[in-house]
Amino acid sequence: MITISHLTKTYGGFRAVDDVAFTAQPGRVTGFLGPNGAGKSTTMRIMVGLTPATTGEATILGRHFSELPNPGREVGVLLDASAQHAGRTGREILTLAQRTMRMPKSRVDEMLEVVSLTDEEAGRRVRDYSLGMRQRLGIAAALIGNPEVLILDEPANGLDPAGIRWMRDLLRGYADQGGTVLLSSHLLHEIEVIADDIVVIGQGRVVAQGTKHELLEAAGTYVRATDPARLAAALVAAGHPAEQSQQGLRTDASTDQVGEVALAAGIALRELRPADGAGLEEMFLALTSDTQREDTQGEAA
Amino acid sequence: MSTATIPVTTTDVGQHARAARPTYAPIPMRTIMGVELRKMFNTRSGFWLMASVVILAVIATGAVILFAPDADITYDSFAGAIGIPMTIVLPIIAALSITSEWSQRTGLTTFTMVPSRSRVVLAKLLDTVLVGIVSILVALAVGAVGNVVGSQLAGVPTTWDMTVTEVLYILAGNGLGLLMGFTLGVLFRNSAAAIVGYFVYAMVLPTLSALLAGAQGWYADAQPWVDFQWNQTGLFDGGYGPTEWAQLLVTGTIWLLLPLAFGLWRVLRSEVK
Numbered sequence: 001m002i003t004i005s006h007l008t009k010t011y012g013g014f015r016a017v018d019d020v021a022f023t024a025q026p027g028r029v030t031g032f033l034g035p036n037g038a039g040k041s042t043t044m045r046i047m048v049g050l051t052p053a054t055t056g057e058a059t060i061l062g063r064h065f066s067e068l069p070n071p072g073r074e075v076g077v078l079l080d081a082s083a084q085h086a087g088r089t090g091r092e093i094l095t096l097a098q099r100t101m102r103m104p105k106s107r108v109d110e111m112l113e114v115v116s117l118t119d120e121e122a123g124r125r126v127r128d129y130s131l132g133m134r135q136r137l138g139i140a141a142a143l144i145g146n147p148e149v150l151i152l153d154e155p156a157n158g159l160d161p162a163g164i165r166w167m168r169d170l171l172r173g174y175a176d177q178g179g180t181v182l183l184s185s186h187l188l189h190e191i192e193v194i195a196d197d198i199v200v201i202g203q204g205r206v207v208a209q210g211t212k213h214e215l216l217e218a219a220g221t222y223v224r225a226t227d228p229a230r231l232a233a234a235l236v237a238a239g240h241p242a243e244q245s246q247q248g249l250r251t252d253a254s255t256d257q258v259g260e261v262a263l264a265a266g267i268a269l270r271e272l273r274p275a276d277g278a279g280l281e282e283m284f285l286a287l288t289s290d291t292q293r294e295d296t297q298g299e300a301a
Numbered sequence: 302m303s304t305a306t307i308p309v310t311t312t313d314v315g316q317h318a319r320a321a322r323p324t325y326a327p328i329p330m331r332t333i334m335g336v337e338l339r340k341m342f343n344t345r346s347g348f349w350l351m352a353s354v355v356i357l358a359v360i361a362t363g364a365v366i367l368f369a370p371d372a373d374i375t376y377d378s379f380a381g382a383i384g385i386p387m388t389i390v391l392p393i394i395a396a397l398s399i400t401s402e403w404s405q406r407t408g409l410t411t412f413t414m415v416p417s418r419s420r421v422v423l424a425k426l427l428d429t430v431l432v433g434i435v436s437i438l439v440a441l442a443v444g445a446v447g448n449v450v451g452s453q454l455a456g457v458p459t460t461w462d463m464t465v466t467e468v469l470y471i472l473a474g475n476g477l478g479l480l481m482g483f484t485l486g487v488l489f490r491n492s493a494a495a496i497v498g499y500f501v502y503a504m505v506l507p508t509l510s511a512l513l514a515g516a517q518g519w520y521a522d523a524q525p526w527v528d529f530q531w532n533q534t535g536l537f538d539g540g541y542g543p544t545e546w547a548q549l550l551v552t553g554t555i556w557l558l559l560p561l562a563f564g565l566w567r568v569l570r571s572e573v574k
Binding site: 045048049050051052065066068069070071072073074077079080082083084085086087088092093095096097099100101102125141 | 324325326327328332333335336339340343344345346347401405406407408409410412413414415416417570572573574
């Protein structure tokens with residue numbers, strides 16, 4: 001479990017992280033979503049004590065990260081898969097982690113297997129790794145201490161679609177066994193595929209958070225009917241403004257409410273479905289255009 | 302979510318669900334030292350830097366055998382020749398042990414596995430001192446072999462004109478040079494800047510200091526009390542009395558300990574990116 005409360009980080013006059021608060025629950029994958037420079041990485045660095053917070057605090061399993069006696073055994077961290085000495089082999093990097101955490105030697109080979117890096121690949125120097133291989137290596141290093149909490153910054157970056165699917169299954173299995181997973185991404189799609197809970201951040205502030213279900217639900221409903229004009233009128237009469245879109249009528253009402261309105265008005269429906277993520281996507285796009293790079297000077301992403 | 306077909310479910314990636322987690326013992330200093338020592342050798346550049354200690358000692362020894370007049374084939378000549386590359390290589394090893402965490406960004410991993418940065422830095426310091434002592438002893442041993450071989454080849458008696466005291470002076474001189482490299486590493490946290498800084502300290506400042514001393518009488522008198530490099534390299538000639546030790550203490554505090562303390566203070570507070 002990760003608890004962030006009233007976390008603020010300022011650089012001079014610039015608020016990189018502005019009163020951020022959220023909780024990542026055990027047994028769930030929490031997605032930390034935001035455009036580049038929104039403050040995701042800064043927040044994560046504060047969690048693991050690499051960056052001091054200006055005010056507020058972050059605790060992991062009820063303690064500050066620096067109070068953990070052997071942090072790697074309780075929290076697996078991957079902040080930047082490329083932040084490794086290019087001249088070390090993958091196996092050597094895992095061995096350093098295994099030794100620091102005082103784990104058995106066999107753990108290195110086990111983790112290589114979990115992330116599907118072959119013996120030959122593990123013997124290569126990291127400078128010859130693709131970004132996807134570095135991500136796998138970084139995840140292996142994070143898992144090596146058999147931790148209860150995972151903190152991963154943009155772990156899906158550089159993975160191909162099969163790799164993203166693999167990561168989803170890995171993190172799902174991990175959370176199902178009671179682990180807490182926090183992962184960040186600047187891509188809505190990645191988060192949607194992997195996360196149970198979503199925290200959306202923009203310009204250093206949390207702009208939305210909730211379960212994926214809630215956030216998607218809030219996006220409303222798409223509905224098609226044999227007589228769309230009558231349905232639109234009925235919805236408006238019931239207090240649910242509806243607009244015509246390419247995918248049928250879109251309304252903020254839930255699927256249940258739309259179904260009831262249609263039944264009461266005696267209108268036959270062709271299609272009725274939640275507008276999966278459409279609202280979230282719109283919000284995210286708006287956020288992205290607002291917070292594009294011109295507003296992020298002073299923040300080293 | 303479809304059924305997971307990856308090995309996660311079969312290995313103990315997530316043992317934590319089973320029982321209350323144990324309280325873990327803090328990471329002992331010897332573990333951190335062992336890992337940091339390993340990091341000094343486990344890259345190609347690191348390995349060759351270490352190997353260069355031996356290689357340069359062999360080259361220096363060979364040079365003495367080839368070029369020194371027969372009368373100078375004594376252990377002192379070998380030790381002196383070997384000492385020169387050591388004064389450059391050891392401080393670089395010390396500086397890089399610190400700066401690579403920033404230049405190569407490995408600090409992101411190192412300081413999340415061991416959040417206490419002071420312990421990591423201390424482990425690195427102890428490791429570099431250890432490496433320094435072993436390097437000098439290895440170099441002296443290479444020189445001893447050279448002395449035996451060289452005197453045989455030249456047909457002169459093998460001369461062991463070096464005392465334990467002199468060896469200790471050499472260790473002290475090299476040790477302070479190594480600490481200077483370490484200090485510059487902590488201060489700059491950038492490999493290039495630390496190495497350039499060391500060359501300025503070892504090559505440029507002494508020349509300037511000597512020029513100034515030649516031109517200004519007052520500085521010639523003050524030099525032993527302000528020029529740390531002068532006091533440090535003086536150790537290689539040995540024969541320090543109370544005045545010299547006092548001068549070393551004064552300049553060492555100003556040029557070594559205070560910058561080191563300031564650098565450490567910043568390392569403990571800085572942001573690791």
